[in-house]
Amino acid sequence: xxxxVVPESDRRRRxxxxxxxxxxxxxxxxxxxxMLREHGAGGLTARRLGAALGADPSTLYRYFTGMDDLTLAIxxxxxxxxxxxxxATGDWRPDLRELGLGIHRAxxxxxxxxxxxxxxxxxxxxxxxxxxxxLRVLRTAGFPDPAAVRIYHAFIDQSLAFAALDAAxxxxxxxxxxxxxxxxESTYAHLPPDTHPHIAATAPLLAARMKDSAYxxxxxxxxxxxxxxxxxxxx
Amino acid sequence: xxxxVVPESDRRRRxxxxxxxxxxxxxxxxxxxxMLREHGAGGLTARRLGAALGADPSTLYRYFTGMDDLTLAIxxxxxxxxxxxxxATGDWRPDLRELGLGIHRAxxxxxxxxxxxxxxxxxxxxxxxxxxxxLRVLRTAGFPDPAAVRIYHAFIDQSLAFAALDAAxxxxxxxxxxxxxxxxESTYAHLPPDTHPHIAATAPLLAARMKDSAYxxxxxxxxxxxxxxxxxxxx
DNA sequence: CCGACAGCGTCAATGGCGTTGGCATAAGGT
DNA sequence: ACCTTATGCCAACGCCATTGACGCTGTCGG
Numbered sequence: 001x002x003x004x005v006v007p008e009s010d011r012r013r014r015x016x017x018x019x020x021x022x023x024x025x026x027x028x029x030x031x032x033x034x035m036l037r038e039h040g041a042g043g044l045t046a047r048r049l050g051a052a053l054g055a056d057p058s059t060l061y062r063y064f065t066g067m068d069d070l071t072l073a074i075x076x077x078x079x080x081x082x083x084x085x086x087x088a089t090g091d092w093r094p095d096l097r098e099l100g101l102g103i104h105r106a107x108x109x110x111x112x113x114x115x116x117x118x119x120x121x122x123x124x125x126x127x128x129x130x131x132x133x134x135l136r137v138l139r140t141a142g143f144p145d146p147a148a149v150r151i152y153h154a155f156i157d158q159s160l161a162f163a164a165l166d167a168a169x170x171x172x173x174x175x176x177x178x179x180x181x182x183x184x185e186s187t188y189a190h191l192p193p194d195t196h197p198h199i200a201a202t203a204p205l206l207a208a209r210m211k212d213s214a215y216x217x218x219x220x221x222x223x224x225x226x227x228x229x230x231x232x233x234x235x
Numbered sequence: 236x237x238x239x240v241v242p243e244s245d246r247r248r249r250x251x252x253x254x255x256x257x258x259x260x261x262x263x264x265x266x267x268x269x270m271l272r273e274h275g276a277g278g279l280t281a282r283r284l285g286a287a288l289g290a291d292p293s294t295l296y297r298y299f300t301g302m303d304d305l306t307l308a309i310x311x312x313x314x315x316x317x318x319x320x321x322x323a324t325g326d327w328r329p330d331l332r333e334l335g336l337g338i339h340r341a342x343x344x345x346x347x348x349x350x351x352x353x354x355x356x357x358x359x360x361x362x363x364x365x366x367x368x369x370l371r372v373l374r375t376a377g378f379p380d381p382a383a384v385r386i387y388h389a390f391i392d393q394s395l396a397f398a399a400l401d402a403a404x405x406x407x408x409x410x411x412x413x414x415x416x417x418x419x420e421s422t423y424a425h426l427p428p429d430t431h432p433h434i435a436a437t438a439p440l441l442a443a444r445m446k447d448s449a450y451x452x453x454x455x456x457x458x459x460x461x462x463x464x465x466x467x468x469x470x
Numbered sequence: 471c472c473g474a475c476a477g478c479g480t481c482a483a484t485g486g487c488g489t490t491g492g493c494a495t496a497a498g499g500t
Numbered sequence: 501a502c503c504t505t506a507t508g509c510c511a512a513c514g515c516c517a518t519t520g521a522c523g524c525t526g527t528c529g530g
Contacts, residue, residue, distance in 0.1 A: 021507060046488060056509050058489075067488065114400075128422075128431060135433035149440040154453040161396035168350045187363075196363060198370035205384040218389040221460035228459055256478060281517060291480050293519080302517065 023055060025063050029073055036074070040170050078106035079126045088133070092141035093223055099133065100159050100219045107163035114164040131156070147229050154222060162215035184210065258290060260298050264308050271309070271345045307359065309348055315361040317341035318368070327376035328458055334369065335394050335454050342398035349399040366391075373461075382464045389457060397450035419445070 031052055035044050046067060050057035064070045082102035088095050107114040134155060138148040184207060193200040266287050270279050281302060285292035299305045317337040323330050342349040369390060373383040419442060428435040 023507085045486085047486080057487095058491095058510085059508055061489075062507060128426075128434070132431045132434050135437060139433055139436075145437050145440055149437050149444055150452055151456075152441075153444050153449040154456060157397065157400060157449040158393065158453055161400040162392065164350060164399055165392060165396040191363070196367045198374050199363065199367050201374070202370060202380050202384050205380055206387075209384055209388050214388040214392040217385050218393050218457065221386075221389060221457050222453065224460035224463055225456035228463070258478085280515085282515085292517080293481085294479055296518075297478060 023053060023059060023063065025073070028053065028060065028063055028070070029077055032070065032074055033077070041167055042170075075107065076126060079103070079130065082106035083126065083129060083133070086133075088137060090140075092137050093227065095137050096134070096155065096226075097219060097223060099130075099137075100155060101216070103130065103156075103159045104163050104166075104215055104219075107160060108167050108170070114160040114167070141230065142234050143226075143230055144233050147233060151222075151226050151229070158218060158222060159215075162213065162218065166213045166215065258288060258294060258298065260308065263288065263295065263298055263305070264312050267305060267309055268312065268345050268348070271348050276348070276350065306348075309345075311359040311361045313341045313345060313348060314338070314365050318361060318365055321368075323368070323372060325375075327372050328462065330372050331369070331390065331461075332454060332458060334372075335390060336451070338365075338391070338394040339398045339401075339450055339454075342395060343402050343405070345402075349395040349402065376465065377469055378461075378465055379468050382461075382468060386457075386461050386464070393453060393457060394450075397448065397453065401448045401450060 028049070032044055032049055035049060035052060039048075046057040046060055050060060053059075060070070064073065082099075082105065086099055086102055131152070134152050135148060138151060139145070143151065188199060189203050189207065191200045191203070199206065263284070267279060267284055270284060270287060281292040281295055285295060288294075295305070299308065317334070317340070321334050321337050366387070369387050370383060373386060374380070378386065423434060424438050424442065426435050426438075434441065
């Protein structure tokens with residue numbers, strides 16, 4: 001008992017602006033998004049965001065309860081954009097592919113949001129909307145309910161899991177990523193073929209793939225399997 | 236022109252201990268793993284790790300070049316644990332399934348470690364061994380190199396990504412998980428069918444699946460697609 | 471045998487981070 | 501006029517990773 005579920009007014013932001021203000025929640029989120037795009041997830045700090053806005057970092061706390069609140073607002077904004085830029089064509093495979101890439105892209109900006117969404121049942125409107133959309137695509141395509149639910153679960157968790165992973169990699173300082181490339185050149189690319197023949201044989205292919213996220217490929221493979229299950233069910 | 240490329244001796248560790256030392260690389264990694272398991276990724280700091288070892292934080296820099304180097308060593312240790320309990324049977328599908336579940340399980344035991352180490356190229360022996368094993372299974376099974384590399388990449392990243400996600404869910408306090416079930420009961424299970432018909436229609440199935448990890452299903456789907464690609468390649 | 475040296479550990483300091491409390495100011499509502 | 505409230509800045513606190521100077525101790529070459 002005494003679950004102490006925060007009554008939402010505690011985590012709510014302050015009232016809408018009435019007086020003449022230089023900043024605004026909207027302006028802050030947009031500036032934060034620009035910083036994320038230009039400098040990566042690790043480049044977004046309260047101090048730098050304040051500087052970019054020409055304001056003191058502490059001013060941000062007039063609009064958000066903390067950095068966590070800010071990133072949550074960013075996540076809401078991004079998932080909203082992902083959903084608004086998506087319309088079902090009736091073809092389940094491209095529809096799901098598009099939606100998956102959109103969700104992945106949306107959550108890429110903040111890994112914490114992805115982990116929270118996947119491990120908690122938030123019941124936020126946007127999340128409900130996304131879940132409903134996925135299930136609608138699957139069930140109207142003819143997937144039986146057990147298969148639809150199984151694929152839905154794998155689909156959404158895969159999108160969020162890869163987003164969290166890829167965002168963490170993106171958040172690495174540039175020095176670490178550069179040193180990774182050096183490491184690849186000095187170690188992987190020149191492995192003796194007698195001890196590691198398969199890595200040596202595929203080194204160029206590995207090098208080409210290492211820089212990109214594996215999510216698109218994983219998503220396509222999931223959709224492959226879904227097609228298999230649909231054929232088995234209807235046929 | 237600055238010094239630019241570090242000649243790899245900079246990122247290398249110091250020579251093995253000869254004199255009587257209180258600490259050791261092995262002891263530090265094990266302590267770090269315990270801290271990760273007990274306090275999550277955010278709980279691992281140089282200061283706290285030093286305190287847990289009864290040493291000054293700066294002492295860690297005698298063994299590792301920095302926190303970045305430490306996390307690489309942690310990943311290496313976990314990969315090694317997953318590999319030690321695995322032997323190839325020659326049947327690519329159960330072999331990969333077993334290996335995937337092993338990697339997932341290894342990282343699951345130490346929450347948040349996957350997200351710290353994935354997508355990094357450490358070039359450490361254990362990691363090379365795992366990569367070589369996966370590629371060997373795929374290539375000896377007859378996968379063409381491009382398909383083998385594509386599947387390898389999706390396979391390893393998916394294992395780590397789901398491990399990170401599932402570990403985060405597992406690390407939640409019992410109170411939070413209980414409140415999630417309440418949230419399910421109060422929100423998802425009683426959604427009005429006219430606004431969210433597909434969630435409402437599959438609510439019981441969704442509820443049953445929500446508690447488990449989607450990784451086994453996602454892994455099977457990835458292997459499904461791999462089988463499809465193998466069949467297409469071998470005619 | 472002894473001095474040089476390398477491994478090991480500590481101390482103090484640097485610069486970055488999120489966050490807080492106090493204080494000023496300007497706009498509304500009364 | 502008043503008071504309230506929103507807004508912004510300043511200084512400070514306690515974290516964080518990392519570094520350089522300094523002492524100690526064991527090993528080894530002369």
